[in-house]
């Protein structure tokens with residue numbers, strides 16, 4: 001299968017990008033990566049070099065906790081009960097990020113997760129991934145500055161129809177996030193349900209928005225998040241054929257035949273305290 005061969009090349013690239021430049025959070029993974037390459041008998045190397053892990057091996061690896069955020073703002077009287085799951089009040093968000101830092105978590109990015117899943121590459125201690133969906137402006141104005149205090153990086157899954165609209169990020173802000181070492185991912189044009197994609201939807205919802213994000217960031221976009229976390233197995237080959245390396249859902253079971261395209265995340269609910277989040281991280285992954 002074509003994607004097996006391209007995966008090997010992609011690993012080489014992601015490994016290089018892992019080692020090139022970055023803040024303190026990556027220091028120990030860099031050290032380990034160097035050690036691993038110079039000593040191929042070390043136990044961390046599960047898959048032989050050049051041979052990516054099988055789906056069964058990927059499923060068997062311990063999952064890295066991944067959190068999914070939407071709006072970071074204080075609740076308003078008009079917010080519905082359901083909406084509040086997706087709206088984390090500012091003080092609560094700050095408390096949760098501080099809890100993660102105080103608990104020793106290190107944020108990782110998708111290239112590191114991909115290398116870990118496909119080659120067994122070592123990760124920093126207590127790895128976690130933070131992801132933000134839907135292009136909300138407060139992710140740039142509130143969340144990003146908070147993450148920077150702790151040297152944390154994140155993934156921003158952009159719904160391109162919203163770019164530049166009131167209360168959403170504009171191109172310059174998205175570019176800045178990418179330039180600062182965060183990862184920009186694709187999240188469709190207008191949040192159309194992936195399970196219902198047909199005909200031109202692949203172009204409208206995947207190809208064009210992804211190209212737009214590549215134009216904005218100047219970087220290749222290789223990660224995707226499903227709107228509403230919804231996916232179906234028959235759509236996954238379409239993501240592979242377009243060069244995506246991993247796709248992110250919510251907390252459903254992964255597809256055993258395609259774990260890289262069904263990576264799990266949990267929603268950090270607006271109702272949760274930092275303690276609840278901490279427990280959920282331990283229980284869900």
Ligand SMILES: [Zn+2]
Nearest residue numbers: 133134227228
């Ligand atoms: Zn979304």
